[in-house]
Amino acid sequence: MSQWQELLRLNLVRGHLSHLYETxxxxxIxxxxxxxxxxxxxxxxxxxECKANACFYALMLYLDEQKCSVQENNVLQAPDFPGMxxxxxxxxxxxxxxxxxxLSECLKEEKKVLALTSEPQPCVSPSVENNWSKLDNTVSDLKRQIMELKKENKTLEVLYENLDYIQKTWLDKVQQHTGPSQSQALNEECLKHTNFIIQTKQVVLQKVMNILNQVAHVVTVLVGVELPEWKRRQQMSCIGCPADTSLDHLQKWFTTVAEVLLHVRQQVQKMQDQDKKYNNSDVSNSSEAIDTCAQSLVMKLLTNALVVEKQPVMSSLLQxxxxxxAGVRFTATVRFLINLPEFKDLLKVTPVFDKDVEAAVKGFRQFNFVRDNSKRLDVDSPGGGxxxxxxxxxxxxKTKAPNEQxxxxxxxxxxxxxxxxxxxxxxxxxxxQVSSLPVVVISSSSQVCSAWxxxxxxxxxxxxxxxxxxxxxxxPPLSWQQLSQVLSWQFLAAGQRGLDENQLLMLRDKVGVDPEGLVYWSNFFKNExxxxxxxxxxxxxxxYLVDLWREGHIMGFVSRERTRVLLQEKCTGTFLLRFSESSKEGAISFSWVKHSNGEAHVHAVEPYTKKELEFMSLPDVLCSYSVGSKFRKPLVFLYPDxxxxxxFGRYYSSDLQTPKQGGSGYVDRRPVHVSLLPLTPHSPTMEMNAEPETMELEQWFEEMISDILTLPAPP
Structure with a gap:
């Protein structure tokens, strides 16, 4: 399996990785x-550069070959190789x-994501793994039993044929050429043979019933336990939980059990055919009852075998x-868990929007599909489903109804x-039929936040x-335990790291949890x-901050008061990164401590917005940030030490670390972020703006005059 296929299987092409391929x-491709x-x-x-040219040329040749292959084989639904x-x-x-x-950077990022996922994670509990192991063993044993059943049914068929041959061939000859005593003896032997066949058949039918009893238990577990648990894991995965949503186990179990049931029905049908052929009605009623039971189990399995493997999603919002x-393309994938040859190209699936839900959602907007989207299920890949x-x-x-409100x-x-x-x-x-999870239909891109x-x-x-x-x-309200979990998942999906207890503690205060530990929808969703x-x-x-967040360099959710407490005991130059509490669009600031006259003064720079970080990365800002006209760099240690x-060194831009080579005739220059501090801080915590105010100007003039006075005299 390729690296990309493994990412898709584990549902990891989202968050940072999804944004990487969007940009x-x-x-x-x-x-x-x-x-x-x-x-x-x-x-x-x-x-x-030579290797790069060779790789690009080889890629173009490969695409030419794929285009020719598609044309020669008349493939109707092939990838758009000419467009690529x-x-x-x-x-x-x-x-x-x-x-x-x-491509080198993209592949490296994919490997990082896979490496983080491949680390031991408690995706399933030991008890669940134990249940899966038992289910594997039961399903394997059913396969073994069905093979034995086929052999016994074949033996039964041979016994029938042997008896029929004796009765139709030898019995007439014995009656014609021997006396009544020999004829009577042969009849008795035939009767014994018949009784043996009946007993054997009863034993076989009992084994069939035992198989069906085991199958009934497995079907109950699959339909009532394993499938709902998978659906719940998928549900949680949709909102960021790193859950295992692979269908490999379920597909194997559904396929094997369906195969067993179909073989049972085939064997029972053979036994019924034998009864008709040889005029034996002693156990025909039992055979019919068994077939009815098998048919019921097959139907139960079939009606639950269709699942939505990938929930509806727009390509612009993959995460x-x-x-x-409305009017924007979206995708979804369905899978039939019973992967048997007889089902290939048999199932034609049609999507329907809001099927049978009008009465339950009176007043909601109504939609329908623009075109017929029907498709036949086919094997998606070798060994796939x-x-x-x-x-x-x-x-x-649809056209708005007059009373639609x-x-x-x-x-x-x-x-x-x-x-x-x-x-x-x-x-x-x-x-x-199977339904997706409920979807929200927005009318504007500005509603994505609320819809999510x-x-x-x-x-x-x-x-x-x-x-x-x-x-x-x-x-209904959510408990803080539920909400904190889903919020942590959002940061895990966006930046590959969830929230710790301290960060959640600040968010708890922001969200507004009531004394009973509940969060109400109106407080979370509405009113700013x-x-x-x-x-x-x-x-x-x-x-802009995936790497720094993943590495744990951003403390993020920490109040100004808490920032002061954390920094004032640290040495001068210690700083931390925190998110702005006032910016609704998202901004980040940093605060640092400076000790003077026996007091600790904590300064906070004006927050950096997305617009600013678009032109200069945060590591570069931290690298070049200075204060005063002498461009002193106040940031020395990232909290704690x-x-x-x-x-941040590995994230600095190369032009900040190495000076430009001469030869152009110009003096090298580079962007620098500067703040001009007041002469005497008025409070333990102050925000520093990029533009100096009155006191800052006075200090700037003083330092400039001092610098001028120290210049060497002109010749």
Missing amino acids: TFPRH RHSLCCYIESQDWDSAAVD QDYLLKHFSNEPQRLAVV RPLILK LAAEFAYMDIKR SHVGVCEELHLVTFVTTFQIAGLECNI ASVMWWNMLSPSEPWNLSLFSNP SAWIWIDGILDLIRK IPKDVA
């Missing part, structure tokens, strides 16, 4: 060429080495699924995408079906809520 390299991209040495090409080639030629033909640098916008990706779905709003906001309306299919197999007609709050809140409160689509008409501020910080981390260059 640096097209995700669809990475996906379609995953094996080829990973087979090339982009690290070497990134530092060697056009994009690469347009953006990298003159700079092949830049492509090598981009935030379940948010849709029966799946279909609905990659080009979009919806439009909802009592909740747009971002509180919940809708469903239902996937339906009808098919026949082994004489059974199946009508199957609804998605998080609803999923934390709704552990099992049926879904309550009217939950926000009277939303804390969530808007938190979401702004998440966006700041995702775009890490040398600044040790913490």
Whole structure:
């Protein structure tokens, strides 16, 4: 399995990694060429122009070969190789080495994400693993029993054929050529043989019943325990929880059990055919009862085998699924867990928007699909399952009804995408449907923040079906334990590190938890809520601070008072990074301590916004930040005692570390962030602006005059 496929399997292409492919390299090209991209040495090409040219030329040849292959084999739904080639030629033909640098960095980031995930994590408890092991053993034993059943049924068939041959061939000859005594003896032997067959058949039927009893227990566990637990893990994964959403176990169990049941029905059918052929009705009623039981179990398994493997998501919001916008394409993937050859190309699945939910959501906006999105399930990869990706779905709003009036906001309306299919197999007609998790349909991109709050809140409160689509008409509160967990997941998804107890303690005060430990929807979501501020910080981390957040260099959620307490006992030059409490868009500041005259003075710089960090990274700001006209650098140790260059040195831009080579005739220059401090701090904590005020100007003039007086006299 390629590195990219492993990332997709573990649902890790989100957060920072998703943003990386949104901004640096097209995700669809990475996906379609995953094996080829990973087979090339982009690290070497990134530092060697000749190798970069060779890699780019080889990539173009590979795309030419793929285009020819598609044309020769008349492949209808192949990746857009010509479009990929056009994009690469347009953006990298003159700079092949830049492509090598981009792909090298992307592959390294992917490896970092996989490395963090591959570390031992308590994804499932020991008791769950033990249950899975028992289920594996039970399913394996069922396969063994069905093989033995086939052999015994074959033996039974031979016994029938032997008896039939004796009765139809030898009995007439014996009656014609021997006396009554010999004929009577042969009849007695035939009767004994018949009784042995009946007894044998009863034993076989009892074994079949034993198999069905075991299968019934396994089906109950699969449908009633394992499948709902997987759905809950997927639900939590959608809102950031690092849960295992692989379907490998479930697909193996569903497939094996379905195969066992279909074989049982085949063997029972053979026994019924034997009864008819040889006029034996002694056990025919038992066979029919067994077949009815097997048929019921097959139907129960089939009707639960269709799952939404990947919930609806727009390509522009890959890190935030379940948010849709009318007229904008979104995707979803469904999988049929019974992966048997007889099901290939049998299932035609059709998505339907808000199927059978009009009565439950009276007053909500109504939508339907723009086109027919039906697809047949097919094997998605060698060794994979029966799946279909609905990659080009979009919806439009129906004409507004005269009495259409909802009592909740747009971002509180919940809708469903239902996937339906009808098919026949082994004489059974199946009508199957499965619904996505509820989705929020926004009308403007500015509503994403509010919509995601609804998605998080609803999923934390709704552990099992049926879904309550009217939950926000009277939303229940969340406990702080629930909310703190989901908030930590947001930071884990955005920056690969969750929140610690101290950070959560500050957020608890911001969110407004009541004395009973509950958080109400109105406090969290509305009226300039804390969530808007938190979401702004998440966006700041995702775009500009992923590395620093992941490494734990940003304390982040710490109040000004707490900052002063932490720094005043530290040596001069110790600083920490904290998020601005006043900026709703997300901003970051740093505070440092300076000891003078036996007192500790803590200074805080004016927060840096996303707009400012777009032009200069935070490590570069920390590297160059100075105070006073003499450009003294006040930042020495990252709290508690890490040398600044040790913490941030590897993130500095190269032009800050190495001077430009001469030859241009100009004096080298570089951007520097400077604050001019007051002569005497008026309070233990002060914010420093980039532009000096009155007292700062006085100090600046004094220092400038002092510098002029120390200059050497002119010749």
